[in-house]
Amino acid sequence: MTVISKVIELEDIQKVYRIGDSEFPVLKGIDLQIEEGEFIALMGPSGSGKSTLMNIVGCLDRPTSGSFLLLDQDISQTSDDELARIRRVELGFIFQTFNLIGRISVLKNVEVPMMLSGLPRENRKDRALKLLESVGIAHRINFSPQNISGGERQRVAIARALANDPKIIIADEPTGNLDLKNSDEVMKILTNLNREGRTIIMVTHNPEITENCSRVIRLRDGRILETAS
Numbered sequence: 001m002t003v004i005s006k007v008i009e010l011e012d013i014q015k016v017y018r019i020g021d022s023e024f025p026v027l028k029g030i031d032l033q034i035e036e037g038e039f040i041a042l043m044g045p046s047g048s049g050k051s052t053l054m055n056i057v058g059c060l061d062r063p064t065s066g067s068f069l070l071l072d073q074d075i076s077q078t079s080d081d082e083l084a085r086i087r088r089v090e091l092g093f094i095f096q097t098f099n100l101i102g103r104i105s106v107l108k109n110v111e112v113p114m115m116l117s118g119l120p121r122e123n124r125k126d127r128a129l130k131l132l133e134s135v136g137i138a139h140r141i142n143f144s145p146q147n148i149s150g151g152e153r154q155r156v157a158i159a160r161a162l163a164n165d166p167k168i169i170i171a172d173e174p175t176g177n178l179d180l181k182n183s184d185e186v187m188k189i190l191t192n193l194n195r196e197g198r199t200i201i202m203v204t205h206n207p208e209i210t211e212n213c214s215r216v217i218r219l220r221d222g223r224i225l226e227t228a229s
Helices: 050-057 080-089 106-116 121-134 150-161 180-195
Strands: 006-019 022-035 039-043 065-070 091-095 168-172 199-203 215-220 223-228
Touching: 006 050, 022 050, 022 199, 022 223, 039 050, 039 180, 050 168, 050 199, 080 091, 091 150, 106 121, 106 150, 121 150, 150 180, 168 180, 180 199
Parallel strands: 039 199, 039 215, 091 168, 168 199
Antiparallel strands: 006 022, 006 065, 215 223
């Protein structure tokens, strides 16, 4: 029997923001383990802490206290340079607002993470083309992101998130700016990526898109309220 490894282990994660002499606790003791190959949905009302938790899991922010292991690495002992490497290589990000670079082509947008990782130019182009084909957007490679639809932009963003073959995909409201048809297409792509073995952590307000998730984790007031499979 194959033992499923834990890719993320959070223990008593606290996050407190300080403004002047005032403290504002946002996360109040989060315990969470995510296993390799899971598709997790983080849900909760505005102010519940889900975006803060996602930023910590994505190594975009550090907790005030608590233990965080990512791929068996103690993030509290990790330098800023190593965190940048982890974000670049081990994690892929998909954002509600796409975060594409408007002044360069769709193809170049997907190449950017590979450029930052030092992949040779010919390898970058070949891989970017294959990724764009895999999400059904290869016919737009020479377009600017400003001249394609929102659904097409999100598929480009998914291809970019896969550029360095990350183990974990973090999706922040990936269907938040899309109509129903494009939302369905994006969720089909994410579900297929999960079936291929990638771990996906998705923040969403929409319970309708959590159908294929392994678990739905609900937060309220900085704490995990419940977990449902």
